[in-house]
Amino acid sequence: MSTPAESQCNPVHVAIIMDGNGRWAKARGLPRNAGHRQGAGNVREIVRASADLGIRYLTLYAFSSENWKRPKEEVDELMKLLARFLKEQAKEIRKQGLRFRTIGDISAMPADVRELLEKTIAESANNNGGTLTLALNYGSRQELLNAVKLYAEDVQAGRARPETLDWQTLSSYLYTADMPDPDLVIRTSGERRVSNFLLLQGAYAEYYFCEKNWPEFGRADLEEALRSYRARERRYGMTGEQLREKDNCQDSLPTS
Ligand code: FPP
Numbered sequence: 387m388s389t390p391a392e393s394q395c396n397p398v399h400v401a402i403i404m405d406g407n408g409r410w411a412k413a414r415g416l417p418r419n420a421g422h423r424q425g426a427g428n429v430r431e432i433v434r435a436s437a438d439l440g441i442r443y444l445t446l447y448a449f450s451s452e453n454w455k456r457p458k459e460e461v462d463e464l465m466k467l468l469a470r471f472l473k474e475q476a477k478e479i480r481k482q483g484l485r486f487r488t489i490g491d492i493s494a495m496p497a498d499v500r501e502l503l504e505k506t507i508a509e510s511a512n513n514n515g516g517t518l519t520l521a522l523n524y525g526s527r528q529e530l531l532n533a534v535k536l537y538a539e540d541v542q543a544g545r546a547r548p549e550t551l552d553w554q555t556l557s558s559y560l561y562t563a564d565m566p567d568p569d570l571v572i573r574t575s576g577e578r579r580v581s582n583f584l585l586l587q588g589a590y591a592e593y594y595f596c597e598k599n600w601p602e603f604g605r606a607d608l609e610e611a612l613r614s615y616r617a618r619e620r621r622y623g624m625t626g627e628q629l630r631e632k633d634n635c636q637d638s639l640p641t642s
Contacts (some may be wrong), residue, residue, distance in 0.1 A: 394615075394616055394618070394620070395616070396439070396441065396615070396616065397441065397569030397570040397592075397612065397615055398441075398442050398443060398566055399444075399445065399565065399568045399569050400436065400441050400443070400444055400568065400569070400570045400571075400611075400612075401447070401568040401570070401571045401572070401583070401584055401591075402432070402444070402445070402447065402571075402573070402574070403571070403574070403580070403581060403583055404428075404429070404447060404448070404600040405573060405574050405600055406421075406574050406576075406577075406598070406599025406601070407421035407425040407600055408421050409421070409575060409599050410424060410425070410599040410602065411424070413599075419460060419463040421599075421601060422467055423463075424601035426468075426470070427601075428600060428603065428604075429448075429471060430474070430478070432444075432446075432603070432605075433478070433484075434478070435604075435605040436516075436608065437482050437484070439609070439612065441516065443519065443566060443568075444516070444517070445489070445520075445565075445568065445584070446518075447524065447583050448464075448522055449464060449468070449490075449522045449523060449524070450524060450581065450582060450583070451491075451524060451525030451582070452525065452582065454494075454523075465495070468499055468522075469498055469502055472499075472502040472506050473502065476506060479513075479518070480509075482515050483515025483516070484510060484513055484515055484516050484517065484518045485510050485515075485516070486506045486507055486517075486519075487507055487517060487518075487519050488507065488519065488521070489519055489521050489522075489524050489529070489561035489562055490521050490523040490561065491524075491528065491532070492522055492523060494523050495523060517565065519565070524561070525582040526582045526583060526585035527582060529560055529561050532559075532561075533556065533560050536559045537555075537556065557586070560586070560587070565587075567587045567589070567590065568584055568587055568588055569591060569592065569615070570591060570592050570593075571584065571591045571592070572594045572595075572596060572611050573594075573595050573596070574596050574603045575596075575597075575598070575599045575600065576597045577595070578595050580593075590620065590622055592614075592615050592620065594611045594614055594615065
């Protein structure tokens with residue numbers, strides 16, 4: 387039986403805005419790229435912790451559509467770290483039976499990174515031990531524009547009818563089409579912004595802001611975020627009384 391402080395189940399889908407690599411490095415008198423290297427190491431830790439904690443979907447904001455504006459050396463380092471991560475993580479992905487995927491426009495990624503991404507996606511496509519998603523060259527507004535363009539093409543070709551358009555249909559054009567919406571979105575580094583990340587999918591998500599910079603966000607911090615999540619009541623526009631009549635563990639979202 388759940389206690390009042392932990393009234394619901396663990397989240398099915400946790401999404402993380404990994405922020406604060408630069409500040410972690412600066413606080414130690416190190417270059418920003420040292421922070422990214424430490425941050426990349428921590429991605430491995432948190433992927434493992436999240437699988438151990440039974441989280442079915444883990445989505446990490448690794449590179450936003452806006453991150454191309456950073457200095458070239460920094461973008462190059464992030465791409466290098468990503469390539470290294472994919473090579474090193476292949477064994478872990480196989481061992482844990484994870485399905486790897488991306489959201490965002492990966493056609494703009496450097497060719498070597500894109501090839502590694504496509505290889506990892508293809509090799510893990512039939513795994514069912516949980517889904518690890520990297521958001522790469524991702525931005526919610528770009529995602530929505532892309533979805534609307536694809537939908538408009540279908541309307542023009544007579545495959546879709548605007549009169550019957552509902553959220554379920556429109557959301558099937560998003561990068562996240564076959565994923566559940568995030569239940570819990572975590573942001574590290576003390577910033578309280580969502581920065582163009584899963585804006586529509588997070589409509590009913592719980593948000594958790596942690597003061598620690600990403601390289602220091604460990605398993606215990608993830609567990610603390612889960613505890614905070616379990617202590618909340620998700621009402622989806624209903625009253626608490628209505629909710630308590632239903633099973634609290636059925637986090638079903640309204641579809642329209
Ligand atoms: C934000 O820190 C971090 C990012 C730009 C994205 C996250 C990147 C990593 C964790 C490293 C590589 C990723 C993988 C998957 C291998 P920031 O630079 O914005 O920090 P600041 O706000 O303190 O400057």
